[in-house]
Amino acid sequence: xxxxxxxxxxMLPNLLDTGVTSIFCYNDMVAIGALxxxxxxxxxxxxxxxxIGFDGIDMSRYVTPPLTTVCQPMLELGSYATQMLLDLLxxxxxxxxxxxxxxxxRGSSAAPGSYHKF
Numbered sequence: 001x002x003x004x005x006x007x008x009x010x011m012l013p014n015l016l017d018t019g020v021t022s023i024f025c026y027n028d029m030v031a032i033g034a035l036x037x038x039x040x041x042x043x044x045x046x047x048x049x050x051x052i053g054f055d056g057i058d059m060s061r062y063v064t065p066p067l068t069t070v071c072q073p074m075l076e077l078g079s080y081a082t083q084m085l086l087d088l089l090x091x092x093x094x095x096x097x098x099x100x101x102x103x104x105x106r107g108s109s110a111a112p113g114s115y116h117k118f
Contacts, residue, residue, distance in 0.1 A: 012037040028053035028060045046110035065107030
């Protein structure tokens with residue numbers, strides 16, 4: 001978890017050099033690291049940069065601003081994974097399942113054009 005947070009902090013300056021106005025991070029801890037780096041660099045989120053995470057971890061709602069995130073159905077995911085593992089151990093066939101994530105809009109993102117470039 002700490003490594004993902006540090007990755008978010010370290011990657012932000014390189015991405016800003018490319019002129020991005022929004023970043024979709026591969027998990028919430030990376031997004032939280034990028035949020036901290038934004039604050040340290042004086043970049044206003046979401047006015048100058050939108051940040052979105054992926055996971056829906058509890059911490060995402062407690063940072064400032066609260067993190068927009070894509071949530072996964074964790075209980076369903078765990079339940080299906082457990083059942084699939086038990087089936088495999090009994091030499092049963094298993095099928096892939098597709099679970100639908102959902103977007104939780106919070107304060108770290110804004111619509112394109114509603115903020116200015118830095």
